Amino acid sequence: MTTEQERAAIIQHVKELLGDETAQVEELSFLISSLHPADQVDLWRRLPSSKRETFLALLSAEGMARFLQHLPDEDREELLERIPRETLALVLDHMESDEAADILRSLPPADASRVLANMRTALQVAPLLHHAEGTAGSLMTRGYLALHPDMTVREAIAFMRLYRPFADEPYYLYVLDGANRLRGVVNLRQLIIAEPDTPITELMTTDLVTVRPGQDQEEVARLIRRYRLRALPVVDEDGTLLGIVTADDVIDVITDEDTEDMFRMAGVGVEERALSPLKESLRRRIPHLMVNLVTAFISGLTVRAFEGTVAQAATLAVFMPIVAGHGGNTGTQVATIVVRSLALGEVGPKAMPRLVAKEIGFGLIHGTLAGALTAALALIIAQNLWLATVVFGAMIGNVLVAGITGVMIPLLLRTLRLDPALASSIWLTTFTDVMGFLLLLGTGTFLAHKLS
Amino acid sequence: MTTEQERAAIIQHVKELLGDETAQVEELSFLISSLHPADQVDLWRRLPSSKRETFLALLSAEGMARFLQHLPDEDREELLERIPRETLALVLDHMESDEAADILRSLPPADASRVLANMRTALQVAPLLHHAEGTAGSLMTRGYLALHPDMTVREAIAFMRLYRPFADEPYYLYVLDGANRLRGVVNLRQLIIAEPDTPITELMTTDLVTVRPGQDQEEVARLIRRYRLRALPVVDEDGTLLGIVTADDVIDVITDEDTEDMFRMAGVGVEERALSPLKESLRRRIPHLMVNLVTAFISGLTVRAFEGTVAQAATLAVFMPIVAGHGGNTGTQVATIVVRSLALGEVGPKAMPRLVAKEIGFGLIHGTLAGALTAALALIIAQNLWLATVVFGAMIGNVLVAGITGVMIPLLLRTLRLDPALASSIWLTTFTDVMGFLLLLGTGTFLAHKLS
Numbered sequence: 001m002t003t004e005q006e007r008a009a010i011i012q013h014v015k016e017l018l019g020d021e022t023a024q025v026e027e028l029s030f031l032i033s034s035l036h037p038a039d040q041v042d043l044w045r046r047l048p049s050s051k052r053e054t055f056l057a058l059l060s061a062e063g064m065a066r067f068l069q070h071l072p073d074e075d076r077e078e079l080l081e082r083i084p085r086e087t088l089a090l091v092l093d094h095m096e097s098d099e100a101a102d103i104l105r106s107l108p109p110a111d112a113s114r115v116l117a118n119m120r121t122a123l124q125v126a127p128l129l130h131h132a133e134g135t136a137g138s139l140m141t142r143g144y145l146a147l148h149p150d151m152t153v154r155e156a157i158a159f160m161r162l163y164r165p166f167a168d169e170p171y172y173l174y175v176l177d178g179a180n181r182l183r184g185v186v187n188l189r190q191l192i193i194a195e196p197d198t199p200i201t202e203l204m205t206t207d208l209v210t211v212r213p214g215q216d217q218e219e220v221a222r223l224i225r226r227y228r229l230r231a232l233p234v235v236d237e238d239g240t241l242l243g244i245v246t247a248d249d250v251i252d253v254i255t256d257e258d259t260e261d262m263f264r265m266a267g268v269g270v271e272e273r274a275l276s277p278l279k280e281s282l283r284r285r286i287p288h289l290m291v292n293l294v295t296a297f298i299s300g301l302t303v304r305a306f307e308g309t310v311a312q313a314a315t316l317a318v319f320m321p322i323v324a325g326h327g328g329n330t331g332t333q334v335a336t337i338v339v340r341s342l343a344l345g346e347v348g349p350k351a352m353p354r355l356v357a358k359e360i361g362f363g364l365i366h367g368t369l370a371g372a373l374t375a376a377l378a379l380i381i382a383q384n385l386w387l388a389t390v391v392f393g394a395m396i397g398n399v400l401v402a403g404i405t406g407v408m409i410p411l412l413l414r415t416l417r418l419d420p421a422l423a424s425s426i427w428l429t430t431f432t433d434v435m436g437f438l439l440l441l442g443t444g445t446f447l448a449h450k451l452s
Numbered sequence: 453m454t455t456e457q458e459r460a461a462i463i464q465h466v467k468e469l470l471g472d473e474t475a476q477v478e479e480l481s482f483l484i485s486s487l488h489p490a491d492q493v494d495l496w497r498r499l500p501s502s503k504r505e506t507f508l509a510l511l512s513a514e515g516m517a518r519f520l521q522h523l524p525d526e527d528r529e530e531l532l533e534r535i536p537r538e539t540l541a542l543v544l545d546h547m548e549s550d551e552a553a554d555i556l557r558s559l560p561p562a563d564a565s566r567v568l569a570n571m572r573t574a575l576q577v578a579p580l581l582h583h584a585e586g587t588a589g590s591l592m593t594r595g596y597l598a599l600h601p602d603m604t605v606r607e608a609i610a611f612m613r614l615y616r617p618f619a620d621e622p623y624y625l626y627v628l629d630g631a632n633r634l635r636g637v638v639n640l641r642q643l644i645i646a647e648p649d650t651p652i653t654e655l656m657t658t659d660l661v662t663v664r665p666g667q668d669q670e671e672v673a674r675l676i677r678r679y680r681l682r683a684l685p686v687v688d689e690d691g692t693l694l695g696i697v698t699a700d701d702v703i704d705v706i707t708d709e710d711t712e713d714m715f716r717m718a719g720v721g722v723e724e725r726a727l728s729p730l731k732e733s734l735r736r737r738i739p740h741l742m743v744n745l746v747t748a749f750i751s752g753l754t755v756r757a758f759e760g761t762v763a764q765a766a767t768l769a770v771f772m773p774i775v776a777g778h779g780g781n782t783g784t785q786v787a788t789i790v791v792r793s794l795a796l797g798e799v800g801p802k803a804m805p806r807l808v809a810k811e812i813g814f815g816l817i818h819g820t821l822a823g824a825l826t827a828a829l830a831l832i833i834a835q836n837l838w839l840a841t842v843v844f845g846a847m848i849g850n851v852l853v854a855g856i857t858g859v860m861i862p863l864l865l866r867t868l869r870l871d872p873a874l875a876s877s878i879w880l881t882t883f884t885d886v887m888g889f890l891l892l893l894g895t896g897t898f899l900a901h902k903l904s
Contacts, residue, residue, distance in 0.1 A: 034659070038678045160644050170641040171623045188640040189622040192612050207486070225707065226490045228700045230682075247699055248680045254703065255677065258710040259792055262717070266788035266877070267781060274793035274803065274859075278813050285785060286818060292781040293822055297829060299773040304833060307766045314763035320772065321751040321885055329719060329744040329878055333737060336718035340711055341726035351726065358730050366738060370745055377749060381756060407726075425718070425877070426781055433773055 089118030137213030140243030334406030589665030592695030786858030
């Protein structure tokens with residue numbers, strides 16, 4: 001049993017040995033291979049580049065395969081460039097076929113075919129290369145165990161003993177007919193506790209949830225989450241089993257999709273991490289920020305149209321951030337709820353009339369409350385009933401529009417088959433800024449002589 | 453093989469039969485039991501309350517157990533109130549022990565003990581009740597298979613055939629000594645392919661990742677995600693196996709934690725969904741929105757302090773939303789990246805100096821760029837070099853402060869053992885609003901005579 005502390009101590013020890021010229025290669029190599037690949041990755045990322053080479057040289061082909069499977073995409077691409085193509089073929093032979101396909105997809109086509117030509121598992125991996133990234137096909141592995149419907153339990157167990165097949169999903173066994181069509185599934189536990197003479201067809205479950213290879217990975221995640229599956233078979237239109245997607249791959253998909261949604265909502269380019277170097281952060285964030293600046297210019301230019309009104313009734317400027325800001329917060333709240341409910345498959349574009357109706361009700365009640373409080377503030381600081389009325393109206397209007405927009409934009413994006421999270425708070429707040437300024441300063445312009 | 457369409461058709465058919473007085477109970481009951489519990493829940497939620505009772509009456513105790521496990525918390529509480537306590541005991545006996553404990557925890561204590569007293573599995577479930585919600589202990593199940601270290605493979609298989617144990621995690625088998633201390637783990641595949649006379653101790657893996665029962669569920673999720681585990685054993689300080697947490701429970705934890713983070717960042721009360729009724733939305737959102745309104749008042753009152761300056765140089769009002777808004781977007785971007793990296797365990801509070809240093813560098817470069825563009829806008833619309841200078845300085849200053857604050861608030865919250873996602877964009881943007889107005893209107897006040 002190793003605790004987190006013990007693992008940290010081993011990592012520290014290996015790090016010191018790598019810096020020590022007199023260290024025994026055997027000891028180092030043993031210690032490194034005793035680490036979980038996730039810990040190896042941690043260690044490797046903390047090494048200076050000179051030591052990284054030494055570290056990698058100490059991994060076996062199998063060890064390298066496990067290491068690469070745990071390495072984040074950014075580091076992986078850089079590392080792959082430096083591995084000779086013949087070595088890479090050996091390494092990929094030790095990998096789950098979906099991961100090997102992922103790596104081949106990231107290489108220049110000429111390199112990929114050279115590597116594939118040298119791979120023992122080329123026949124398993126090559127068919128996966130046809131599937132686009134982000135689909136069920138790109139997530140699936142061919143590492144499943146197949147049984148024949150004519151087998152008995154005894155024959156199935158004998159078959160497994162004899163071939164000791166390696167499998168990514170070793171718990172489920174897939175029953176395929178002569179044409180590789182999926183007939184059913186049995187699990188190992190059923191196999192162990194059944195009478196040896198029971199035919200496989202008697203044990204197997206035939207009521208299966210399956211997906212097509214082109215289905216989006218978000219849909220795959222939704223099904224696995226909904227039906228609490230360990231693995232989901234991918235079949236073509238004839239029912240031929242093409243591969244399976246395992247639940248652990250889906251945990252990664254869920255994490256990535258959630259990160260993407262959060263970042264998009266906040267207007268950040270995806271894939272940035274807190275520890276990304278400054279140069280990378282500049283490259284990733286600056287373009288988004290320049291777009292944001294343009295949206296801020298739009299808000300500013302709206303005010304510009306009413307500069308005369310502001311000069312005449314400067315108190316209106318006090319209520320600019322209040323009306324605009326509160327509208328922005330209201331819209332962002334609603335949009336976040338809708339984006340999340342869409343992502344979890346709890347709601348679809350068809351619900352739009354119902355959701356819009358609800359937000360109108362919500363906006364009228366909430367707007368009246370928020371408007372009354374803001375109008376009270378206006379009365380206190382300016383003792384001007386006209387100002388209070390303008391502020392009251394602008395607040396109700398902006399909050400109402402913000403709620404409706406917050407519901408509609410994500411749903412419209414989904415209808416257009418775009419990511420609802422693109423309803424980023426930045427666009428939404430620009431909209432509520434502009435609308436708030438128009439309502440506040442527009443009505444203020446008509447009443448300017450009453451406000452000062 | 454059933455497709456999504458076929459499942460939808462069955463659901464529709466059941467719904468019609470439930471409305472038909474002459475329908476055969478047997479047919480209905482068969483059709484309902486043929487549905488996956490996730491689909492049963494969908495169907496049930498779409499029924500009028502009168503039909504819901506009929507539906508539930510048609511479920512067996514086991515069927516009801518599976519149905520309850522898939523029912524969202526909101527609906528579950530309401531339903532539990534209406535099930536007689538004796539029936540509930542029967543139902544909970546068919547549930548995974550962690551889920552049964554969850555339900556007992558949600559009942560009034562007197563009810564919980566009455567139900568527990570009637571449960572056959574009380575001995576398995578009762579120990580789980582000591583663990584607080586949100587800890588490893590509250591997620592774990594006692595439904596694991598235990599082997600003795602003295603067994604051979606043959607004996608282990610014979611043991612399983614004889615007892616046919618029901619298990620929530622049927623793939624891993626846990627090897628426990630006489631004092632129930634965890635010695636190692638074997639999996640079913642190893643058992644099937646090994647020679648029958650092999651001692652279990654020779655097959656078992658002893659290098660295990662484990663957690664203590666008090667550990668936070670986020671940490672449990674992190675370990676399962678990091679080491680790609682199917683199940684994580686929970687042990688006490690003596691190494692006694694208390695239970696296991698399975699990967700499917702963690703998918704739910706990840707989803708809930710991510711939802712919570714997104715909602716907190718957007719200043720929404722957790723647990724709201726797009727389809728929540730208006731009354732519930734009002735109750736949940738209004739308190740948050742009133743807090744937001746107060747933050748907007750703070751921004752407004754900052755402007756109030758400079759009302760004279762705005763009256764004298766109304767063009768400053770054009771740059772209020774630009775300087776404040778761009779600072780807010782910059783800060784939200786950074787905070788989102790840091791909150792996510794903290795949630796994924798990629799970074800800790802120790803990284804603060806490094807991250808702050810990076811944001812200072814970033815802010816200087818980005819601020820200069822954004823400031824220059826905004827100054828250019830000032831020159832274009834007002835042809836006033838003084839105004840351009842004020843705007844340039846305010847933009848650099850606000851962007852710099854926004855970046856530093858965006859890094860520091862989530863890290864400080866984590867240091868204080870609070871949720872970093874409380875660094876909600878609402879507080880952050882209030883801060884950048886106030887800072888932006890102070891910088892812009894403050895320097896503007898000194899130069900007011902040059903600006904108009």
